[in-house]
Amino acid sequence: MVSVGQHENIEILSHSEVEEVAGFVGNFKIKVRRKARYVTEDLCTGCGLCQEKCPAKKILSEFDAGLGTRTAIYLPFAQAIPRIPVIDRDNCRYFEEGKCGICAKLCPRGAVDFEQEDEFVELEVGTILVTTGFDLFDCSRVSQYGYGTYDNVLSSLQLERLLDASGPTRGKIVTRDGREPESIAIVHCVGSRDKNYNRHCSRVCCMYSLKLAHLIKDATNAEVYEFYIDMRTGGKGYEEFYERLQEEGVIFVRGRPAEVVPHDGRLVVKAEDANLGRLLQVPVDMVILSAGLEPRRGAQDVAHVFGLSRSADGFFLERHPKLGPVETASNGVFIAGACQSPKDIPDTVAQAGAAAAAAMVMMDRGRVTLEPSVAQANVRLCSGCGECVVACPYSALQLVEGHVEVDETLCKGCGVCVGHCRSKAITLLHFTDEQLLAEMQGALRVLEVA
Amino acid sequence: MPEPKIVAYACTYCSYPGADLAGTLRIQYSPHVNIIRVLCSGRVSPELILRTFREGADGVLVLGCHYGDCHFVSGNHRTVKRVAVLRRILEYAGIEPERLRLEWVSASEGERFARIVDEFTETIRGLTPIEQVLA
Numbered sequence: 001m002v003s004v005g006q007h008e009n010i011e012i013l014s015h016s017e018v019e020e021v022a023g024f025v026g027n028f029k030i031k032v033r034r035k036a037r038y039v040t041e042d043l044c045t046g047c048g049l050c051q052e053k054c055p056a057k058k059i060l061s062e063f064d065a066g067l068g069t070r071t072a073i074y075l076p077f078a079q080a081i082p083r084i085p086v087i088d089r090d091n092c093r094y095f096e097e098g099k100c101g102i103c104a105k106l107c108p109r110g111a112v113d114f115e116q117e118d119e120f121v122e123l124e125v126g127t128i129l130v131t132t133g134f135d136l137f138d139c140s141r142v143s144q145y146g147y148g149t150y151d152n153v154l155s156s157l158q159l160e161r162l163l164d165a166s167g168p169t170r171g172k173i174v175t176r177d178g179r180e181p182e183s184i185a186i187v188h189c190v191g192s193r194d195k196n197y198n199r200h201c202s203r204v205c206c207m208y209s210l211k212l213a214h215l216i217k218d219a220t221n222a223e224v225y226e227f228y229i230d231m232r233t234g235g236k237g238y239e240e241f242y243e244r245l246q247e248e249g250v251i252f253v254r255g256r257p258a259e260v261v262p263h264d265g266r267l268v269v270k271a272e273d274a275n276l277g278r279l280l281q282v283p284v285d286m287v288i289l290s291a292g293l294e295p296r297r298g299a300q301d302v303a304h305v306f307g308l309s310r311s312a313d314g315f316f317l318e319r320h321p322k323l324g325p326v327e328t329a330s331n332g333v334f335i336a337g338a339c340q341s342p343k344d345i346p347d348t349v350a351q352a353g354a355a356a357a358a359a360m361v362m363m364d365r366g367r368v369t370l371e372p373s374v375a376q377a378n379v380r381l382c383s384g385c386g387e388c389v390v391a392c393p394y395s396a397l398q399l400v401e402g403h404v405e406v407d408e409t410l411c412k413g414c415g416v417c418v419g420h421c422r423s424k425a426i427t428l429l430h431f432t433d434e435q436l437l438a439e440m441q442g443a444l445r446v447l448e449v450a
Numbered sequence: 451m452p453e454p455k456i457v458a459y460a461c462t463y464c465s466y467p468g469a470d471l472a473g474t475l476r477i478q479y480s481p482h483v484n485i486i487r488v489l490c491s492g493r494v495s496p497e498l499i500l501r502t503f504r505e506g507a508d509g510v511l512v513l514g515c516h517y518g519d520c521h522f523v524s525g526n527h528r529t530v531k532r533v534a535v536l537r538r539i540l541e542y543a544g545i546e547p548e549r550l551r552l553e554w555v556s557a558s559e560g561e562r563f564a565r566i567v568d569e570f571t572e573t574i575r576g577l578t579p580i581e582q583v584l585a
């Protein structure tokens with residue numbers, strides 16, 4: 001990330017969102033909202049004094065998944081690039097009560113600016129890569145596991161935070177009341193492979209659960225139980241890792257737990273071991289829920305802005321699963337990572353590399369080849385009803401001064417508009433009415449003879 | 451009784467390769483069907499279908515990618531609506547709606563293609579030739 005930040009050809013616009021994309025491949029014009037962070041980027045040196053002195057210290061940290069706290073002026077996480085803090089308006093005393101302003105008074109560079117407003121920048125770009133990632137499933141939706149009710153039911157992400165040497169517990173796995181757990185249950189597929197929430201397999205949970213079990217074994221003497229439906233370990237060296245965990249003494253139980261209940265200050269996981277055909281009640285000190293990966297909230301809006309389609313599960317749709325895995329329905333817009341489907345880091349990196357390369361090939365060539373079969377509008381016949389504009393899957397048609405115009409760079413030649421037009425004002429080149437009629441007549445003549 | 455004449459409009463991305471696969475697999479299917487390739491089933495306009503009947507087709511098959519799989523994202527969503535309406539219009543005009551059928555055939559469904567074509571041929575065989583209906 002540091003080297004990306006320092007690269008002369010890369011400009012990072014953090015705390016920003018693309019709001020509009022106009023134009024077409026090679027000539028996109030995008031409008032970016034640079035949200036006010038209330039700190040002037042050019043002045044801030046990232047010294048961190050403001051964060052140290054901010055009196056609002058009890059805000060739950062999003063990065064620590066609610067296990068740690070942060071201040072109102074804060075850096076989202078220690079390694080964030082650029083190293084410039086942001087003020088969280090909703091929790092800042094200055095914005096709440098009009099008093100305080102300690103950070104502004106202390107900043108040696110006068111970088112804090114409470115008057116800052118959102119700004120817009122317009123960029124001209126040739127190609128676009130969308131890598132907006134995933135959202136973690138909200139475990140509290142599965143109420144029978146007690147996430148958010150029982151202190152020691154944690155999400156997998158929370159355990160990741162406990163394991164971080166610079167995290168809220170400095171790398172120690174402890175219960176909320178500070179005990180080292182004697183036994184821990186890891187529950188797979190929470191929010192995945194479940195028709196109540198998401199039917200898809202989140203693909204990374206089996207492996208990260210095994211990783212977590214390994215790290216727990218490394219850091220504590222706890223007994224670890226993994227409750228799984230199927231163990232999915234496809235990937236280089238992954239099955240071997242699973243075998244290693246079996247040797248490390250992790251207890252694997254095939255069966256999705258029915259519920260987690262409190263008992264004597266501990267927790268009991270109730271499940272059926274499907275292999276043994278036996279009901280189990282396993283007392284543990286901590287339950288880790290291996291939450292699934294979901295499409296990001298707002299994926300619909302992002303799809304709309306960039307002209308992407310989404311598959312039934314809500315993730316962005318690639319142009320073709322095999323032949324166009326990083327391309328999309330919008331020429332010049334590429335996707336990579338977990339926004340396309342749940343995947344782990346190696347797969348994300350591979351796909352991102354492919355997407356970047358595909359974008360560079362286009363830019364390097366400097367021109368694009370369009371399909372010859374595109375729609376053509378006949379201004380004189382067009383009644384301006386606009387039906388075709390609505391029907392076009394690619395927003396390639398527009399009503400201009402009461403009649404339709406085709407943007408050939410956006411048109412993919414499906415001909416849906418032709419099928420829709422009542423005035424016969426649109427022709428699809430290479431599939432014109434005359435051509436299809438002649439073909440059809442020929443076809444019938446052949447059948448007649450036969 | 452003359453054999454039925456059937457025209458099938460098949461999309462380039464799923465159904466046409468599906469038909470191609472039926473051939474590659476050497477599956478026998480009704481010789482009374484002739485296929486016309488369009489880019490997407492959404493290209494098939496109501497007018498084209500009507501003219502196909504006018505020109506003497508006893509049946510018209512529209513074949514597209516499975517719902518949700520259209521290469522052009524939502525092209526076949528339009529086809530569904532259009533064919534449904536057109537079938538009612540045909541009925542209103544005294545032409546059996548069974549003469550027009552929309553089916554999904556993916557590129558890997560050579561057998562399904564052959565089955566649909568055979569079934570459709572049988573259905574059409576049971577109907578009066580279109581020339582007599584339109585006469």
Ligand SMILES: Cc1cc2nc3c(=O)[nH]c(=O)nc-3n(C[C@H](O)[C@H](O)[C@H](O)COP(=O)(O)OP(=O)(O)OC[C@H]3O[C@@H](n4cnc5c(N)ncnc54)[C@H](O)[C@@H]3O)c2cc1C
Pocket residue numbers: 016017018131132133134135136156157160204208211296302336337338339343344345346348
């Ligand atoms: C608990 C857990 C443990 C895991 N452990 C492992 C592991 O050990 N090994 C492994 O290989 N994988 C692991 N994974 C999987 C790994 O997290 C993913 O493979 C990886 O994060 C996918 O990367 P990404 O860049 O596609 O998406 P993300 O990491 O989700 O990044 C997306 C980025 O886009 C930004 N963004 C989103 N929307 C917008 C927008 N509209 N505008 C601007 N920016 C936006 C987000 O802020 C975010 O920074 C784990 C996952 C979980 C949940």
Ligand code: FES
Pocket residue numbers: 461462463464465489490491492513514515520521522525526
């Ligand atoms: S491309 Fe096959 S139905 Fe649209």
